[in-house]
Amino acid sequence: MQCLNVDLGDRSYPIYIGARLLEGPGLLAPHISGKRVCIVTDDTVAPLYLPALETALAAYQITRVVLPTGEAFKNWATLQQIFDALLGERHDRKTTLIALGGGVIGDMTGFAAACYQRGVNFIQIPTTLLSQVDSSVGGKTGINHPAGKNMIGAFYQPQAVLIDTSSLQTLPEREISAGLAEIIKYGLIRDAEFLDWLERNMASLRALDSDLVTEAIMRSCAIKAEVVAADEREGGVRAILNLGHTFGHAIETHQGYGSWLHGEAVGAGMVMALDLSARLGWIDVQQFERGRRIIAAAGLPVAPPESMTVDDFRRLMAVDKKVLDGQLRLVLLRSLGEAIVTADFDTEALSACLAGAQS
Numbered sequence: 001m002q003c004l005n006v007d008l009g010d011r012s013y014p015i016y017i018g019a020r021l022l023e024g025p026g027l028l029a030p031h032i033s034g035k036r037v038c039i040v041t042d043d044t045v046a047p048l049y050l051p052a053l054e055t056a057l058a059a060y061q062i063t064r065v066v067l068p069t070g071e072a073f074k075n076w077a078t079l080q081q082i083f084d085a086l087l088g089e090r091h092d093r094k095t096t097l098i099a100l101g102g103g104v105i106g107d108m109t110g111f112a113a114a115c116y117q118r119g120v121n122f123i124q125i126p127t128t129l130l131s132q133v134d135s136s137v138g139g140k141t142g143i144n145h146p147a148g149k150n151m152i153g154a155f156y157q158p159q160a161v162l163i164d165t166s167s168l169q170t171l172p173e174r175e176i177s178a179g180l181a182e183i184i185k186y187g188l189i190r191d192a193e194f195l196d197w198l199e200r201n202m203a204s205l206r207a208l209d210s211d212l213v214t215e216a217i218m219r220s221c222a223i224k225a226e227v228v229a230a231d232e233r234e235g236g237v238r239a240i241l242n243l244g245h246t247f248g249h250a251i252e253t254h255q256g257y258g259s260w261l262h263g264e265a266v267g268a269g270m271v272m273a274l275d276l277s278a279r280l281g282w283i284d285v286q287q288f289e290r291g292r293r294i295i296a297a298a299g300l301p302v303a304p305p306e307s308m309t310v311d312d313f314r315r316l317m318a319v320d321k322k323v324l325d326g327q328l329r330l331v332l333l334r335s336l337g338e339a340i341v342t343a344d345f346d347t348e349a350l351s352a353c354l355a356g357a358q359s
């Protein structure tokens, strides 16, 4: 097992990474505050991993909340089910919520933990590649609104993140590709050498070579932990983690949540960010082509859905959380391995990028 730390003063926490970590109580126990836990999971993950987790937590009084699976359910009505269970079973402030599942479960459980009785402890046990390398780390919690992704939420850090790499074995191929999108993102924004490594190893990563996947998770979490530690509440540098997300969130909202996986939309969105960076002359055509090739090699879409118009993009991007004083800010690339967050780009170039993506 390997361990990283997210350094946030008195809100610091460990990320444990290894195979079959779910099966023992040893790692979880120090992060559980009382005698009671509430495990929140979904109806896909529950039959696979809930029994093992319940066995590991046999010393605690357990409440289970099994939610419907998918991004379409990341909303108020589903969140309410968590509160109903907590109140129905009279959980007090010493309870610990445990998120067992992908990003949707992690984001909603974290948000429930932030709100329930004004804040209780929670632990992330991410079971998808995307949630292991991204959403379980950093404390962004929340739900979607029909007008935009993750529009209602809170920054609220977990007590620990437990990444059991064995859970990837049951993941569909499409979910592996979606997770690779966020992994490629780290190379594009922060680490050119990691991007080279990903390019060389993409086929083996897609085939879930366990040493390589563990290394990819470690390197991704290390970059994420470093960026979050530098800027917990996204006042500055943390926004680089949003590469491709302004375009990607617009795609997800337009298509209806869950139609495109988050990672698929981010894949197409990163190609659009690469394209705009090239149109602005910040990267050259070869770098653009290389970035697009790596994203395609991960099995991801490299263009938005044909049904989306330039006006759709403009309307949906206008509610992006990086818009400040009515001005759109985007994460763009100065080179492959270096991202900036900027409002200083030629609007003609953006129009050409949006129109080009549809051609």
Ligand SMILES: O=C(O)C(=O)C[C@@H](O)[C@H](O)[C@H](O)COP(=O)(O)O
Residues within 6 Å of the ligand: 134, 135, 137, 138, 140, 149, 150, 182, 234, 238, 239, 241, 242, 245, 321
């Ligand atoms: O942790 C962050 O910061 C990120 O932006 C990571 C993203 O990959 C992740 O999808 C996040 O949930 C997006 O957050 P949002 O603020 O753009 O809704």
